[in-house]
Amino acid sequence: MTRHSLQQPAIILIRPQMGENIGAAARAMWNFGLDHMRIVDPRDGWPSQKAVAMASGAGRLLDEARLFDTTAEALADTTFVMATTARPRDLTKPVYSPEFAMAEAARRIGTGQKVAVMFGPERAGLENDDIIRANAIISVPVNPDFPSLNLAQCVLLLSYEWQRQLGEVGQPAAQVTKSEWASGLEVEKLAEHFEQRLDTAGFFFPETKAASMKVHLRNLWSRMPLTKADVQMLHGTMRQMARWKERG
Structure with a gap:
């Protein structure tokens, strides 16, 4: 990651x-000063000569792009994630406009957080299993009779809003916080710990509803702004409750 990338989503x-x-998408990003791209499980493999040809002068972004197998791995070091989606979802999350989303990104990056914006595959967009890992949703006000945006168009729109925020509020300055924000990996491990303990306690009942209950539980974690200290305390809470049960 370049030094510049540390101050952008x-x-x-x-x-x-x-x-x-x-x-x-890489070309759209570079038009507005963004150079930190991550790619998860591209259908046609990686690297891609077609991507290089279309990127034109933004080929460096593709050379430096980070490749991941899963969404969870791509989000492991992030602390605040926004997901772009046009479809209504049965998931309770704050919904941002593109303008507000990038203003929020600038604000959070200014406090030392690592912000990410997810874009789904062209055919059907992000799946619920991706979105439950996001802290907020970005909804683009489009024609309801034709809501589908091309992937690169959507990236261009958010990139433009990011650059516009910088023009209005200036480059965000780092601020000191009392406790660092928890990373995506740390929140993922906490969610797994809770699921394991609750599963042992028989919480996920009846079995036919277990999958849905776990989705809503994961969605709950993504809505909570957690610090590293919060995560450590919640891990300790679950461990102590398990010890108390064993003593009983």
Whole structure:
């Protein structure tokens, strides 16, 4: 990651289907000063000559792009994630406009947080299993009769709003916080710990509803702004409750 990338959101393409769209997204990013791209499980493999051809002068972004197998791995070091989606979801999360989303990104980066924006595959967009890992949703006000945006168009729109925020509020300055924000990996491990303890306690009943209950539980974690100290305390709470049960 470049030094410049530390002061901007990561653009994460989840399971993109066409190399051309990845290249066009890279070009859109670089138009507005973004250079931190992550790619999760691209359908046609990586690297992609079609992506390079479409990126034109933004080929460096593709050379430096980080490749991941899963969404969870791509988000492991992030502390605040926003997911772009046009479809209504049965998940309770704050919904931001593109303008507000990038203003929030600038504010959080200014406090030392690592912000990411997820974009789904071209055919159907992000799946619920991706979105439950996000802290907020970005909804673009589009024509309801034709709501589908091309991947690169959506990246271009958010990149433009990011650059506009910088023009209005200036480059965010780092601020000191009393406790560092928990990373995506730390929140993921905490969610797994709770699921394991609750499963042992027989919480996920009846079995037919277990999957849905786990989705809503994961969604709860993503809505909570957790610090590293919060995560450590919650791990300790669950361990102590298990010890208390064993003594009883």
